[in-house]
Amino acid sequence: MKTLLNLIWLIFSGWWLALLYAFAALICFVLIITIPFGIACFRIAVYILWPFGNRVVERPGAGAASGVGNVIWLIFAGIWLAIGHLTAGVAFCLSIIGIPFGMAHFKLIPISLMPLGREIVPSDAHAAYPHYRW
Template sequence: MRTLLNIVWLIFSGLWMALGYVVAGVICCVLIVTIPWGIACFRIAAYALWPFGHRVVERRDAGVASGVGNVVWLIFAGIWLALGHITAGIGFCLTLIGIPFGIAHFKMVPVSLMPLGREIVRSDAAYPSYHWSRNPVT
């Protein structure tokens, strides 16, 4: 089922959203100083092409530099990419068949707003440090 959803996603919106991330990544890499954001763009572009079966998790080892970098990203590119996901998500949710794709767009909004300090992992893989049910009590 994931493969079918990913193929339909690729045709109707994945290619366009991934192209937006690739353009942002190329611009970031050309500017040299913003290469970390460019690498994040390319990583998210791959996720935007084939999102079903993957999820975004927060990296616990991300430091203050990731937070500062995310603020800079938010101002210059994150808002525009997130608006693309929100617009596409609303459009897909207007149809009954498009609801899973709209939800997938909405799931991409947080990573498009703040990509640094996040990692894209397979949903079915065993990542004990990133397990969804793990809730440390402090």
């Protein structure tokens, strides 16, 4: 079921959202000081391509630098990305068929708000990642 949802998501939302995040990552790589944000954008772009069956967890030991980076990200990009995902999620939830895709947009809000110090792992990988905060 998650493969079917991922394929439908890829057609209707995933590919263009991933392209936008990848484009933002390329801009971040051009501006040398923002390379950590570019890495986070690429990580989000890959997650957006195939969101069902994966989840975001906090990476242990991420440190204070990721916290400061998240505050900078939140001010300049995170709030706008979260508003976009919230709007798309509400729009998808207006139809019964779109509810899973709306929920996927809602699932993307936390990582779009604060992407540093996070990691994307398979949803059923609790035993493989015992040190992550679920």
